[in-house]
Amino acid sequence: MYTDRIEEYLETIQYLTSKNQAPAKNKDLAEELGLAPASVTEMLQKLSEEGLITYTPYRGVELTEMGVLQSNKIQRKHRILEKFFVEVLNMDREVASKEACILEHHISELILESICTFMNDSGMCKQPPSNSPIECPTSMEEYIPISDMDEGDEGTVVMVTLPHTVKGRLVSLGMTAGVQITVKRKQKQGSISILIRGTELALGNEIASKIFVSPGVSADHRQRSRGSHS
Amino acid sequence: MRQRSDPKYDKSIAFVGNPSVGKSAFFTRVTGVGVVVSNYPGTTVELTHGTIKADGKKIDVVDLPGIYSLGAATEDEKVSKRYLLHESPDVIVNVLDATRLERNLYLTLQILELDIPVVVALNQMDAAKEMGIEIDVEGLSRMLGVPVVPTIATKGSGLDEVMNLAIDAHTLSSDRIKVRYDNHILHATEQLGQEFPGVSNGVRIRALEHDADFVHMCCRPHDADMLLQSASLLAIDIEQVHGMHISDTLSRDLYGEAGQIVDGVTSYVESRSTLKHKIDNLLTSEYVGIVGLVCALLLTFMLVFKVGGFLEGGIVMLFETYLVQPARVIMSGSNPILENIVIYSLLGVEAGFAIAIPYIGLFYIMLSIFEDSGYLTRAAFLLDRMTHKVGLHGRAVIPLVLGFGCSVPAIMATRTLNTRRERRIASALISLIPCSARTVIILGLVGTFVGYWAAVSIYVLELLVILVTGWILGRGLSGERTGLIMEMSPLRRPDVTATMKKTWLRIREFIYVAFPLLIAGSALLGILDAVGVLDVFQTAVGPFFTGLLGLPAFAATALVFGILRKEMALEILAVLAGTASFAMVLTPLQMYVFAVVTTIYIPCVATIAILNHELGTRDTVAISVFTVVLALTIGTVINHTALLIM
Numbered sequence A: 001m002y003t004d005r006i007e008e009y010l011e012t013i014q015y016l017t018s019k020n021q022a023p024a025k026n027k028d029l030a031e032e033l034g035l036a037p038a039s040v041t042e043m044l045q046k047l048s049e050e051g052l053i054t055y056t057p058y059r060g061v062e063l064t065e066m067g068v069l070q071s072n073k074i075q076r077k078h079r080i081l082e083k084f085f086v087e088v089l090n091m092d093r094e095v096a097s098k099e100a101c102i103l104e105h106h107i108s109e110l111i112l113e114s115i116c117t118f119m120n121d122s123g124m125c126k127q128p129p130s131n132s133p134i135e136c137p138t139s140m141e142e143y144i145p146i147s148d149m150d151e152g153d154e155g156t157v158v159m160v161t162l163p164h165t166v167k168g169r170l171v172s173l174g175m176t177a178g179v180q181i182t183v184k185r186k187q188k189q190g191s192i193s194i195l196i197r198g199t200e201l202a203l204g205n206e207i208a209s210k211i212f213v214s215p216g217v218s219a220d221h222r223q224r225s226r227g228s229h230s
Numbered sequence B: 001m002r003q004r005s006d007p008k009y010d011k012s013i014a015f016v017g018n019p020s021v022g023k024s025a026f027f028t029r030v031t032g033v034g035v036v037v038s039n040y041p042g043t044t045v046e047l048t049h050g051t052i053k054a055d056g057k058k059i060d061v062v063d064l065p066g067i068y069s070l071g072a073a074t075e076d077e078k079v080s081k082r083y084l085l086h087e088s089p090d091v092i093v094n095v096l097d098a099t100r101l102e103r104n105l106y107l108t109l110q111i112l113e114l115d116i117p118v119v120v121a122l123n124q125m126d127a128a129k130e131m132g133i134e135i136d137v138e139g140l141s142r143m144l145g146v147p148v149v150p151t152i153a154t155k156g157s158g159l160d161e162v163m164n165l166a167i168d169a170h171t172l173s174s175d176r177i178k179v180r181y182d183n184h185i186l187h188a189t190e191q192l193g194q195e196f197p198g199v200s201n202g203v204r205i206r207a208l209e210h211d212a213d214f215v216h217m218c219c220r221p222h223d224a225d226m227l228l229q230s231a232s233l234l235a236i237d238i239e240q241v242h243g244m245h246i247s248d249t250l251s252r253d254l255y256g257e258a259g260q261i262v263d264g265v266t267s268y269v270e271s272r273s274t275l276k277h278k279i280d281n282l283l284t285s286e287y288v289g290i291v292g293l294v295c296a297l298l299l300t301f302m303l304v305f306k307v308g309g310f311l312e313g314g315i316v317m318l319f320e321t322y323l324v325q326p327a328r329v330i331m332s333g334s335n336p337i338l339e340n341i342v343i344y345s346l347l348g349v350e351a352g353f354a355i356a357i358p359y360i361g362l363f364y365i366m367l368s369i370f371e372d373s374g375y376l377t378r379a380a381f382l383l384d385r386m387t388h389k390v391g392l393h394g395r396a397v398i399p400l401v402l403g404f405g406c407s408v409p410a411i412m413a414t415r416t417l418n419t420r421r422e423r424r425i426a427s428a429l430i431s432l433i434p435c436s437a438r439t440v441i442i443l444g445l446v447g448t449f450v451g452y453w454a455a456v457s458i459y460v461l462e463l464l465v466i467l468v469t470g471w472i473l474g475r476g477l478s479g480e481r482t483g484l485i486m487e488m489s490p491l492r493r494p495d496v497t498a499t500m501k502k503t504w505l506r507i508r509e510f511i512y513v514a515f516p517l518l519i520a521g522s523a524l525l526g527i528l529d530a531v532g533v534l535d536v537f538q539t540a541v542g543p544f545f546t547g548l549l550g551l552p553a554f555a556a557t558a559l560v561f562g563i564l565r566k567e568m569a570l571e572i573l574a575v576l577a578g579t580a581s582f583a584m585v586l587t588p589l590q591m592y593v594f595a596v597v598t599t600i601y602i603p604c605v606a607t608i609a610i611l612n613h614e615l616g617t618r619d620t621v622a623i624s625v626f627t628v629v630l631a632l633t634i635g636t637v638i639n640h641t642a643l644l645i646m
């Protein structure tokens, strides 16, 4: 948990400094991390004690050389994971990046190098991370399968991990990435029915557990789903 | 197979659209040809042709199974796809469900990419109004660039206008909508268009998606291969750029377009009917749902039994007093063969009217209510988990329930299932389900002369047999496993006239096919009896038959006729016994065993034919042999256990 926090701080500081080409402001950092400025200050003091950042009052924070090294290491992990997700697992880039944001803090060098070997792409694994900043949202909403939703829950479909033919069938019934759904009926460990594009679709558990959504409603979809029989 | 233009007709018009939008309702209204209309997706599973005449022209009108897209397909959808692409109708009437416009437009946009004139029938306008959906029909027509007519197929409104527009449609209008695909896609289709002029945009798009089936259906083999090859090169590049599967890009753009159209033409007003929602939720709630299902089934059989039994009694009495007895008096003393022919045919007709029509008719009325209320999709939803135990999933519940009516359409309805494995399991189980003909025997024989609960116990026994068979097949048969993906039908109050029409449609089949068979069979029996063949047969199988099942030898003859049609076993039994009051000639145990054996043993001829058509000879033989062995075994066990106990 603690290393997670540190790594997240380092990444965010690097992201902000490279974006603004100036030391990161305490306030911006708090905002980006979604935390109270007071707790941010406290953490920054710890980081500075460990020699990962330099903290100049009124100017802001910058990473030390050690801090940059550590942050780069994380970023490398992120990029390799993302590449693996996109190229090998065929995941959507955005989804892949988000998942990498979580996993980057937990994956060991051993697994990382195994992935590199598997992808037979040592070039990419060795090269220093590019400069484009990686953005990891702080309050990560996790993707959940439809089978984990309850009656009345809403969400936006992000990914379907089913064979091509089954996926094609779902698409023809309205199931595409980005579509808004609402759970209408649910049986314990059984079938589930959702409202999608104004129709009601029944899904078996084995199907529903392979469709991932990001829970909640996105504003631009509210309007259209209103007309469907609720 | 009919090729592009059949010289017999001046024009062909096909009804195309999503399942359950009202194509068959429309077709029946327009052509007068009776096809089944039901409130669940996948009612129609084969082509039906009808003819209309207009201005001296003869027009071929075709009802197709519903499809959700021009892409992936189950067996029934392939029938539509093949007709559309291979035989290519002159005009397409695209029927849409106004309550589900956005999803329906997905197919419409794909159809508009084929170079075939299209008229859109915006159906179910009454249901849309009730739900508070208002659609700007002219706006929709302007956006799509084809005529759009609001219709209510069940009431017949707007249908003539659609047909007139379709009959007059000759050319493709140039201001037809063009889907605003992503630039890379547009570029690729343009390039393909230059390389392969004369290939419609729809085909080019399907080629980009690498739908080889589709491309082969509408192009010559050589061209198809070339097209697919060029397209796949382009597709690889596009996928590289987008970092996503090309199908995902295409469906995104299509739905994007559909969504924009819907936003542009639809407005919502507040809708009412919360009672409906409450009922709806209750029907699929965890416990109430299951209890309700069991109650509904028991109630159905109780009703069919009570009312059917009442009618049966009355009809038997009428026939006996006014027809059979007088005939016996008149015929006595004449040529024995002639006497036999007359009396036997009369008995056959009596049995047909008294036993079959009341039960089968009532049963179909009840089935029709299940179908039209939208309950079947809810039952499928409810029973999804249970059906996994027999190697199936919830969607199979619909064909299985249809099996209580007649095995033949039920087995055809398995075309809506995803894989061959599912179709084999479902078809085998349907052959075991007591169809309405077998219900006649169970209720008309055991129910009436032994007792209602004895009859129910046969259903329970059947259910056990089905579950065990399903369980074994589910574990034994290898193949891909899929899951339930099914559109739920709206809840509707069944319409009385529609119910009666549909029941008549099904009973008519019975009268046209079964009665001639019954009369001919009875007459033949009369001759065989008179010349002594029957005696020879019965003395030959009698001992074996009586020893195992404890049934009189003439029951064996009845069973042989039962292969033609199941209920004929009972009718012929009545003929042979010389009466429809079975209590006089059989003990309760004999009746029970007879009913059990006839319900299980070998599917009837029509079922064997359809099994052979759908699954092939090997499966059909296996099912037939299995059921005969099973029936004899169970019958013997029941007979001997009962004899031991008593």
Ligand SMILES: Nc1nc2c(ncn2[C@@H]2O[C@H](COP(=O)(O)OP(=O)(O)OP(=O)(O)O)[C@@H](O)[C@H]2O)c(=O)[nH]1
Residues within 6 Å of the ligand: B017, B018, B019, B020, B021, B022, B023, B024, B025, B026, B036, B037, B038, B039, B040, B041, B042, B043, B044, B045, B064, B065, B066, B067, B123, B124, B125, B126, B127, B151, B152, B153, B154, B155, B372
């Ligand atoms: N309220 C209303 N119901 C309709 C209308 N048209 C059809 N229906 C009902 O919708 C249901 C489906 O009708 P069908 O004609 O069987 O639909 P289909 O398009 O042939 O369906 P598939 O054969 O499954 O492809 C039936 O219950 C009809 O009674 C309509 O205009 N208004």
Ligand SMILES: [Mg+2]
Residues within 6 Å of the ligand: B023, B024, B025, B036, B037, B043, B044, B064, B065, B066
């Ligand atoms: Mg139909």
